[in-house]
Amino acid sequence: MKNWKKLLSLGLAVALSVGVLTGCGSKEETAADASATEATDAADSTADAAKGNEVYRTLDEIKESGTINIGVFSDKNPFGYVDENGEYQGYDVYFANRIGEDLGVKVNFVSTEAANRIEYLQTGKVDIILANFTVTDERKEEVDFALPYMNVALGVVSRNDNVIESLDNWNPDDSIIVISGTTAETYLIANYPDIPLQKFDSYATAKEAFENGTSVAWANDNTEVIAFSLQNDGYTVGIPSLGSADTIAPAVTQGNTTLLDWINDEIKSLGEENFFHADYEATLTDTYGSEYEDSLVVEGGVTDAE
Amino acid sequence: MPDLGIDVLFKGTNMLRLLGGLWVAARISLISIVISMPLGILVGALMTMKNKIVRAICRIYLEIIRIMPQLVLLFIVYFGTTRAMGWNLSGEVASVIVFTLWGTAEMADLVRGALISIPKHQYESAEALGLTKVQTYIYIIIPQTVRRLIPLSINLITRMIKTTSLVLMIGVVEMLKVAQQIIEANRMTSPNAAFGVFLVVFLLYFLVCWPISMLAKYLEKKWR
Amino acid sequence: MNWEFIGKYLPLYERAAVLTVKIGLIGIAFAILVGLLCAAIQYYKVPVARQIVAVYVEISRNTPLLVQLFFIYYGFPKIGIRLTPEVCGVIGLAFLGGSYMAEAFRSGLESIEPIQKESAISLGMNHRQTFQYVILPQAISVSVPAFVANVIFLLKETSVFSAISLMDLMFTAKDLIGLYYKTTESLFLLVVFYLIILLPVSILGTLLERRVRYAGFGD
Numbered sequence: 001m002k003n004w005k006k007l008l009s010l011g012l013a014v015a016l017s018v019g020v021l022t023g024c025g026s027k028e029e030t031a032a033d034a035s036a037t038e039a040t041d042a043a044d045s046t047a048d049a050a051k052g053n054e055v056y057r058t059l060d061e062i063k064e065s066g067t068i069n070i071g072v073f074s075d076k077n078p079f080g081y082v083d084e085n086g087e088y089q090g091y092d093v094y095f096a097n098r099i100g101e102d103l104g105v106k107v108n109f110v111s112t113e114a115a116n117r118i119e120y121l122q123t124g125k126v127d128i129i130l131a132n133f134t135v136t137d138e139r140k141e142e143v144d145f146a147l148p149y150m151n152v153a154l155g156v157v158s159r160n161d162n163v164i165e166s167l168d169n170w171n172p173d174d175s176i177i178v179i180s181g182t183t184a185e186t187y188l189i190a191n192y193p194d195i196p197l198q199k200f201d202s203y204a205t206a207k208e209a210f211e212n213g214t215s216v217a218w219a220n221d222n223t224e225v226i227a228f229s230l231q232n233d234g235y236t237v238g239i240p241s242l243g244s245a246d247t248i249a250p251a252v253t254q255g256n257t258t259l260l261d262w263i264n265d266e267i268k269s270l271g272e273e274n275f276f277h278a279d280y281e282a283t284l285t286d287t288y289g290s291e292y293e294d295s296l297v298v299e300g301g302v303t304d305a306e
Numbered sequence: 307m308p309d310l311g312i313d314v315l316f317k318g319t320n321m322l323r324l325l326g327g328l329w330v331a332a333r334i335s336l337i338s339i340v341i342s343m344p345l346g347i348l349v350g351a352l353m354t355m356k357n358k359i360v361r362a363i364c365r366i367y368l369e370i371i372r373i374m375p376q377l378v379l380l381f382i383v384y385f386g387t388t389r390a391m392g393w394n395l396s397g398e399v400a401s402v403i404v405f406t407l408w409g410t411a412e413m414a415d416l417v418r419g420a421l422i423s424i425p426k427h428q429y430e431s432a433e434a435l436g437l438t439k440v441q442t443y444i445y446i447i448i449p450q451t452v453r454r455l456i457p458l459s460i461n462l463i464t465r466m467i468k469t470t471s472l473v474l475m476i477g478v479v480e481m482l483k484v485a486q487q488i489i490e491a492n493r494m495t496s497p498n499a500a501f502g503v504f505l506v507v508f509l510l511y512f513l514v515c516w517p518i519s520m521l522a523k524y525l526e527k528k529w530r
Numbered sequence: 531m532n533w534e535f536i537g538k539y540l541p542l543y544e545r546a547a548v549l550t551v552k553i554g555l556i557g558i559a560f561a562i563l564v565g566l567l568c569a570a571i572q573y574y575k576v577p578v579a580r581q582i583v584a585v586y587v588e589i590s591r592n593t594p595l596l597v598q599l600f601f602i603y604y605g606f607p608k609i610g611i612r613l614t615p616e617v618c619g620v621i622g623l624a625f626l627g628g629s630y631m632a633e634a635f636r637s638g639l640e641s642i643e644p645i646q647k648e649s650a651i652s653l654g655m656n657h658r659q660t661f662q663y664v665i666l667p668q669a670i671s672v673s674v675p676a677f678v679a680n681v682i683f684l685l686k687e688t689s690v691f692s693a694i695s696l697m698d699l700m701f702t703a704k705d706l707i708g709l710y711y712k713t714t715e716s717l718f719l720l721v722v723f724y725l726i727i728l729l730p731v732s733i734l735g736t737l738l739e740r741r742v743r744y745a746g747f748g749d
Binding site: 378471498516 | 594597
Binding site: 114115116118119122142180181185186189198199200201205208209211212213214 | 603604607608612692693694695697701704705707708709711713
């Protein structure tokens with residue numbers, strides 16, 4: 001039933017979108033629109049589009065177009081955010097800019113939310129996700145991860161007057177803030193199904209609500225909650241490490257091997273110049289000092305042997 | 307007077323970016339309006355035709371589009387089309403498609419309403435006076451329809467501009483998202499920015515929509 | 531389409547649908563109250579209150595609900611007003627819907643020509659009787675189409691509640707997409723549940739409208 005409805009609205013949409021694509025192609029959107037049209041053409045040729053997996057662009061196609069679309073956070077300070085001059089900044093962004101530089105293409109940053117990251121890759125809306133994307137087995141089935149560039153675990157931050165140091169014996173009247181589509185959400189649902197979760201769809205809204213006292217704690221990547229407690233007065237990370245020790249890596253659409261291989265080679269060669277340490281010093285020392293540099297940075301894609 | 311964080315907007319290019327975000331929303335609604343007005347008039351006219359099949363098709367289209375929340379339509383077009391059809395639409399294009407489909411449906415309904423609101427005896431009187439069908443439309447029906455229609459369609463424009471605030475949810479960086487980014491980038495220095503910045507967003511929406519509503523009201527009174 | 535997934539997460543949607551309807555109905559009830567109050571103030575031309583109502587109607591009608599909610603939920607705590615998402619949703623819906631309901635009731639009241647009131651009085655009815663037996667029944671039937679349209683409009687508007695972390699239908703769909711990457715199934719359930727909620731209201735509205743149209747007077 002849903003299909004014919006979709007067909008109906010799409011039939012009408014076809015007629016319109018031609019006009020729309022030309023009408024909308026002003027300024028910075030031109031590149032994105034052009035790529036959208038290309039991808040549409042490519043996908044149309046595979047008439048049976050039920051899979052919809054051929055939406056990605058290969059390395060050559062990206063180079064040819066002169067622009068790479070990279071999905072980053074725009075509200076996750078200090079990893080991906082927008083400064084007061086409208087420029088994307090942060091640890092992920094620093095790496096993204098280097099990728100653009102070494103590929104010889106312009107970087108078009110696409111603002112993403114946690115829950116959209118897989119979707120954006122699977123629908124070809126971005127070429128790479130560089131949005132603090134934790135590598136998990138479930139996600140590996142949906143997208144292809146490159147070599148890691150950062151260590152991460154989960155952490156829980158709470159107010160100084162009510163520091164949460166354990167999730168056991170939880171008071172059912174209290175809730176924890178999580179961001180929809182993050183590993184923290186998955187972990188808490190699986191391991192603490194009785195803790196009420198207050199879910200938000202963006203970092204900006206989650207932090208705002210946490211500051212406003214909506215919940216007693218906020219669970220997220222420990223990197224992010226530590227940053228939050230360092231940047232804002234009155235907060236303590238009572239649980240600095242929860243769940244398994246994971247890594248963060250760039251991700252591409254499943255099957256996009258040319259791009260994946262290039263990124264892996266890039267990460268390896270960047271290791272020789274200690275790029276990610278430089279990245280840390282440029283983007284994270286303001287928040288963390290140098291205390292976390294060695295534990296956080298993964299250089300050359302090599303994690304410490306356990 | 308507590309610090310309400312409005313000063314954040316005067317840092318760097320923040321205010322300009324906020325206005326830029328407003329323009330993104332306004333551009334989506336303008337393009338959609340320009341496309342959906344003529345299409346809506348066409349569909350509306352089709353709906354007053356005697357052909358039952360044409361009327362039924364228009365009716366189904368109208369009901370489906372109007373019963374679904376616009377946010378649901380946005381999600382279906384933005385995420386669903388890529389899955390089902392292999393299309394890849396940017397958030398802005400998806401928004402324009404949804405707002406055009408929706409605007410066309412709303413406009414069609416207004417046109418249909420305006421057309422059937424002209425009493426039958428007007429057609430008959432015109433015929434009795436010896437006017438041809440074309441003359442009847444040009445001199446009698448269309449002027450009256452247009453007068454009823456224009457205030458209503460101007461209202462539709464404000465509704466559309468207001469509804470474009472939803473495109474935030476499919477990742478288009480419009481005014482609300484820019485507001486969030488500004489608040490986020492200044493969390494340390496200006497913890498109360500959420501009040502000031504969202505207040506300004508609220509006022510900016512009002513400043514854009516209010517004059518348009520006033521115009522509609524004025525025309526409605528003038529042409530009653 | 532993965533039916534196992536649909537079966538597994540159906541209860542989540544059911545819970546979300548109940549929340550959507552609950553907050554929607556409470557919000558609409560308050561919107562009706564606000565609307566009646568405003569319409570009465572405008573109809574009886576109460577001084578001062580009338581100007582306040584006029585300003586409120588303009589502000590409420592010319593700003594998006596999403597922005598209103600953001601301001602109430604994320605902005606207000608900065609000046610010491612903390613509200614739960616549920617309360618914010620109800621307030622937002624009442625604030626937005628109040629002006630739409632007021633317009634519906636007001637146009638109903640104003641559609642009754644003065645001559646009817648005068649005739650009723652000259653027939654020996656007092657003011658209360660005139661209002662109760664002559665004005666109100668007609669005003670209600672004139673208001674019905676706009677009223678029903680407003681109810682549907684407000685129920686649809688509840689979809690933006692997801693932005694203030696209410697686990698409504700929209701948020702449930704978004705959350706499942708983020709958690710399990712089943713876009714098609716999540717969106718399918720979303721559409722089905724909105725149809726279950728909105729279709730009956732819409733059909734009821736059409737029937738009501740047809741019924742009251744016969745009650746119309748004049749042309």
